[in-house]
Amino acid sequence: MPKRLYARSLIIVIAPMILLQSVVAFVFMERHWQTVTQRLSTAVTRDIAAIIDLIETYPDERGKQNAVRIAQERLSLRVDIMPPDPLPAPGPKPFFSILDQILSAEITSQINRPFWIDTVGNSNVVEIRIQLDEQVLRVFARRSQAYASNTHIFLLWMGGTSLVLIIIAVLFLRNQIRPIQQLAEAAESFGKGRPTPEDFRPRGAEEVRRAGLAFLQMRERIERQIEQRTAMLTGVSHDLRTILTRFRLQLAVSGGKTDVAALDNDIEDMQSMLEGYLSFARGEALEDTGRINLETLFAKLTEEAKLRGRTLTVQLSGDPEVHVRPTAFSRLVTNLVGNSFRYAKSVHITAIHGPGSLIVTVDDDGPGIPAQEREHVFRPFVRLDEARNQDSGGTGLGLSIARDIARSHGGDITLDDSPLGGLRCVVRVPA
Ligand SMILES: Nc1ncnc2c1ncn2[C@@H]1O[C@H](COP(=O)(O)OP(=O)(O)OP(=O)(O)O)[C@@H](O)[C@H]1O
Numbered sequence: 056m057p058k059r060l061y062a063r064s065l066i067i068v069i070a071p072m073i074l075l076q077s078v079v080a081f082v083f084m085e086r087h088w089q090t091v092t093q094r095l096s097t098a099v100t101r102d103i104a105a106i107i108d109l110i111e112t113y114p115d116e117r118g119k120q121n122a123v124r125i126a127q128e129r130l131s132l133r134v135d136i137m138p139p140d141p142l143p144a145p146g147p148k149p150f151f152s153i154l155d156q157i158l159s160a161e162i163t164s165q166i167n168r169p170f171w172i173d174t175v176g177n178s179n180v181v182e183i184r185i186q187l188d189e190q191v192l193r194v195f196a197r198r199s200q201a202y203a204s205n206t207h208i209f210l211l212w213m214g215g216t217s218l219v220l221i222i223i224a225v226l227f228l229r230n231q232i233r234p235i236q237q238l239a240e241a242a243e244s245f246g247k248g249r250p251t252p253e254d255f256r257p258r259g260a261e262e263v264r265r266a267g268l269a270f271l272q273m274r275e276r277i278e279r280q281i282e283q284r285t286a287m288l289t290g291v292s293h294d295l296r297t298i299l300t301r302f303r304l305q306l307a308v309s310g311g312k313t314d315v316a317a318l319d320n321d322i323e324d325m326q327s328m329l330e331g332y333l334s335f336a337r338g339e340a341l342e343d344t345g346r347i348n349l350e351t352l353f354a355k356l357t358e359e360a361k362l363r364g365r366t367l368t369v370q371l372s373g374d375p376e377v378h379v380r381p382t383a384f385s386r387l388v389t390n391l392v393g394n395s396f397r398y399a400k401s402v403h404i405t406a407i408h409g410p411g412s413l414i415v416t417v418d419d420d421g422p423g424i425p426a427q428e429r430e431h432v433f434r435p436f437v438r439l440d441e442a443r444n445q446d447s448g449g450t451g452l453g454l455s456i457a458r459d460i461a462r463s464h465g466g467d468i469t470l471d472d473s474p475l476g477g478l479r480c481v482v483r484v485p486a
């Protein structure tokens with residue numbers, strides 16, 4: 056069996072056709088063709104036998120002439136009466152000589168005299184010579200008189216229609232198989248980590264289309280999952296680094312007398328972060344939405360500002376309880392405020408919680424970000440001006456994490472000039 060689907064389906068279509076036609080052709084040859092030829096030959100032989108009877112009944116010259124005329128006019132046979140020379144030697148038999156066989160058998164059984172036939176020589180005419188007692192009878196019959204000669208038309212029709220059928224099958228199959236090949240190529244390139252072909256879309260028969268659609272959905276799900284895991288991992292690592300920085304600051308500030316309560320809090324934060332990540336890695340759903348109290352969050356940030364020697368002022372209007380994904384949202388705000396702590400001296404947060412929406416604005420008096428860079432800094436690992444950065448640990452992930460979180464809440468972050476002279480980050484999320 057061939058390996059390729061195309062070849063296999065062609066065989067599935069063509070093999071039964073050939074088989075069917077062979078059977079039909081065989082039955083036709085065997086039954087119809089042979090029977091008809093048999094009947095025609097019988098009739099011709101019968102006519103010849105009648106002529107012989109006539110000649111033998113009236114052996115005078117007039118009788119013979121009448122017999123020849125009757126044969127010519129009524130039976131379409133050209134009859135010559137020749138002197139009784141011996142018959143010529145039997146000619147070569149044609150290879151596929153059903154006529155020869157049947158005619159010979161008929162003459163033998165109906166007339167039973169020595170005879171000689173030639174079915175090969177002149178293609179339209181059959182010559183028969185029969186040895187009578189006192190003469191030799193030579194008969195020319197039209198071939199079609201003794202032989203079912205329309206077979207080639209039948210074979211032509213059969214061959215022609217099968218050719219048309221095969222062409223249709225080839226065209227049709229090619230169209231049906233192309234979508235399968237495209238699906239195979241797309242799956243293969245995805246499996247090898249290459250981009251799937253641009254123009255790939257589910258096509259073809261319903262089952263193939265379903266497989267294509269399933270492939271696209273699978274690819275999307277896998278990509279989304281990888282993306283989510285990466286986002287989660289970077290988020291957690293970023294947070295851990297922030298907390299470790301805080302540890303170091305606390306240790307430096309306390310000068311040996313460790314603030315156990317603050318460290319405890321940090322450790323608790325780290326633990327809940329890691330647990331969140333582990334549950335995600337185990338395949339549990341992303342963090343559910345829950346309630347977070349903005350006052351508590353801002354109090355923590357104020358603590359940190361104190362540690363870092365920055366000033367933080369907060370202005371909150373509306374309900375401090377907001378409905379968001381708690382860990383993610385506090386990560387978002389912490390990243391923005393953390394940036395401001397790093398690049399500026401004083402920071403101001405304005406939070407407006409209206410019906411259905413929350414707008415948090417973080418202003419600082421740092422160097423800001425030039426307008427043309429404001430989209431660029433959201434890219435992962437992008438950091439402006441390495442030299443101006445005093446806190447050397449930055450990786451350039453903070454803003455990209457923050458924007459992902461805002462967008463996953465259905466909101467966004469924009470950057471602007473701050474009235475304080477530095478950068479203004481505005482977070483708008485539905486809450
Ligand atoms: N408040 C700000 N004032 C001035 N420049 C800022 C401010 N916030 C961010 N930037 C600039 O945008 C860049 C990207 O910030 P992002 O938070 O993504 O990275 P990072 O703070 O350098 O590193 P990480 O947050 O990963 O520790 C920073 O390198 C900095 O140059």
Ligand SMILES: [Mg+2]
Binds near residue numbers: 393394452453454
């Ligand atoms: Mg940052």
